[in-house]
Amino acid sequence: MRDSSYYCLFAQFFIVLALNGCTASEQSSISNLKQNKIPLEDIYIIKNVNIIPMTPENKTIKNATVVIKNKKILSINSRISDKASSIIDGRGKWLIPGLIDMHVHNLADVNFSANYPTKGATLFAKTQHFMLLYIANAVTTVFELSARVEHFGQRNEILKGQVIGPRVALAFLIDGGNVSGNVANTPSDGRQTVRIAKAQGYEFIKLYSGLDTETFKAIVDEANKQGMKVVGHIPNAFRGRLREAFIPHFDMVAHAEEYSKQSKDLSDEDARGFATLAKNNGTWLTPTLTTMVWIANQTRSLDGVRNLPSLKYVHPLMQSKWLNSNHYNQETDPKRVARIDDMVNFHLRLVKAFKEAGVPIVAGTDAGVSGVVWGYSLHDELELLVKAGLTTEEALASATRLPATWLKLGDKIGTVEVGKYADLVLLDANPLENIHNTRKISGVFANGRWISKKIIGTMLNDLEKWNNNNKDKFDWKNRSEY
Template sequence: MRNKLLFTVLFLVFAYPLFAQTYITNVTIADVEKQKLVPNQTVLITRDLISKIQSGKVKIPEDAVVIDGKGKYLLPGLTDAHVHFFQNGGLYTRPDVINLRSEVPYEKEMKLAHQTMEDKLKRYLQNGITNVIDVGASYSYLKQREAFKNKDNVPSIYMTGPLLTTYEPKAYENLKDEAPFSLVKTVDDGIKMVQEQLPYHPDFIKIWYIVGADGLETEASARKNLPIIKSIIDEAHRNNLKVAVHATERITAQLAVENGCDFLVHSVDDEIVKDDFVQLLKKNKTILCPTLEVFNGYENTLGQKLKISDHELQTADPFQLGTLLDLRHLSDTVLVNKYKAHMNSEKEVARMTKVNTISSENLKKLSDAGVLIATGTDAGNIGTLHASSYLNEVIAMQKSGMSNWKIIQASTINGAKILNKENEFGTVSVGKKANLILLDANPVDTIENLSKIDRVINNGVVFNPESIIEETPLALVQRQLNAYNLRNIEAFLEPYAEDVEIYTYPDKLTGKGKAQMRKNYAAMFEKVPNLHCELLGRIVQGNIVIDKERVQFGKEIVEAVAIYHIENNKIKKVYFVD
């Protein structure tokens, strides 16, 4: 036995150089724990681990992969600590919020969420996010995540089962394995439903602590349901599972933490928290995920006041982004106008302004006091698109007054701490997973630089972010349609070739080159009111996409066909058929 052990050790010692090795040379490392930049470092990655970090001259084997990190910044991979894969982020994903099932049946939306899970995961990785935490899934997603284990081209997935809740929206009743909610009516129910999740191996348990649905005032409702909340927390802890709690009121958050909650997944938004609340979170080492932007996603989408960044237009799922603009042409104008009027009413605008102000002030106060903050988006909700919304969230955190270093900590090491994984990832350290991002610019100077990604390294495998998502003719055409409807000239032109040709079908050339397109379309975007293109039908044949469109120009509505020819991942020719 002793000889066998000795042989194994010797084998590992001599085999070590044979493993695939990657050197990142002359790079500046972000030490997220000490909040300092360490320049001129060489990082050695062996297989999927960081095996050495050193300064000065390094002898590099001839067969090693070498990445020149001069002028670049190496950070741990990011963590999105709050996502939902059962939601797509588009207009039709929450039938309990706005019922559009006559337009898109919810069964179709659920099926689409499963079909596009891999695409969502790849978009996270493309955005430098190497870990995602789904705080409210379903049994079907706990099963599906198994298909992504040990895959290098997707992030690591941590996931709860269905949300345990004392209130279940009717839209989600009787969905069986697809149900994102489990209704808990008694203490015994709470214990039983934790036990029911155990065979699916959730990474933790999630509670949706909703108050007021029973007709009681906030605190009375919270205290009435507290025994159930406590029973769930206690049973989870007995099974060595942490507990996340959705609690947006100060009283629900306080009661949850007092009774053992490990992870608060939203800001308190009904009042400015007092020092005793701050000290309670610090004492209990509770981690807070603020999710500052998610409610704005609903307000801006349903109020038809969307402002989509170039970053989102480029990196989001273009088809889900496109649905956010569908309210301009849906047939149920009474419903659409009702939501638009409500979201833009003086009362609602004042309410959201107050919620945003309180949430931001509370985040600043908690962060300054040393409460652990973890970055999370609540992606999947209407208007909060998977992966691309991360940048909006960190910008909102910065506007709240958090320093860039603290935001970087919240996005890396603190995300690892949620599930006690800080010894596995979250810093650039020897022995930790080689889940890293190489940036072209310093995020300590400007937090937006987190999106300037040169390379993503996941499980030791190096990716060019542009190669993670395969470009398709269909995606190119959808991206330019989205940008058209948002009147964003730069994003509109991005999918086109520099020498693009525009024809009136069949062969009359009416324009050539981006410069001419820019001149024509920029003027139209600036001057034409009520500009909107509705997609009526689409055919994809190889590198050709044919769209049937209904286009509104002010009071005029015309129907046309556009035929897009794609070459070398750009739209090279467009034929318009009147």
């Protein structure tokens, strides 16, 4: 499936599409921010709001007053001594922490044609257009699982305030075998690759499918020595010997699919056995349920992608890729369709088994896979997690407090508490009553900046127009000409 050599090549393409730096073309995005009047005020006050703090106790605070100052939550239900620059009416609304997607692949500048020294990227787009997809969906932190130097640039643009976007955590991907990218085929090379990643500023290590067993173990051990947590695939070399993969500091498995690959019959017994292994080793799970659902849909037809309401916000080159060069659809056969359907069902049962075993589960989407639209996909994932057996509160925790904890950001984000950064979502309905209500967004605080529903709508409309006006300029089959 996604761990095939074809997928590796495909992933490299979609990960490296077009969005970094404050280029001339991006100046219009910055201008749009000013036109849409999105200032960073000194003090915001939210009045009469219902707070779902997402702390472990998670006691709802009704009709509360929240003061935000210098990008942080200054007070909750305390006396207001400062004059607000902006007052937000929270009557009948619900305040929750900003959402976190723990598995994304963000677009970045790319050169698709023959290279030469000094050439650089040849395909560019507007960073704000891409990051808007997250903010429009209340996703205020993302975990990039195949990070490159261009992603550091994106993050800096956001931090400088030139682009409104999420916080971005960066994982350095290491694979084995005869592939491109960061490759390690011996334990010593694996350790050195980790040390290089640490020196370059990457914060986490992602393991991929082609690693051999001893190199895998060396990478995990070295990452722990360097203070870097590890997430990733269970390498193919461990098939038939899964227990050997669960070594100390293998911190999180990146897909439910990594377990279904290890099962011959996709049985409940296997699901419970996998859960026990993970629990005993302290290994968390990011199921990415929505990805396999989308793959299953595309093995039958592309109508789901073609009719996707959020497709109009996706860059035209990726629209072309998903609709005209979709290998899930082009390489399908009845046996493959049946196998993927069985995996979709097994993944739901796997999540239930992991929940019952007490394994922490965090929400991630593998955003960037065809049909899995950045930002929008996280709401799909939350609904699937509830379908799999999580309560609405557990699903919300999987996209707020728990990922913040795993990312070592629990003192900064993930809950609505005094002293934490104002990464917040104002909802029109209670998500504890229905997880679908996470989609009913009245506005978002991204690093202390308030973006209302009206402004989000205006920016999305502008993005849709840009995509439509430029659609004929992008054809995935002709990408080498760019």
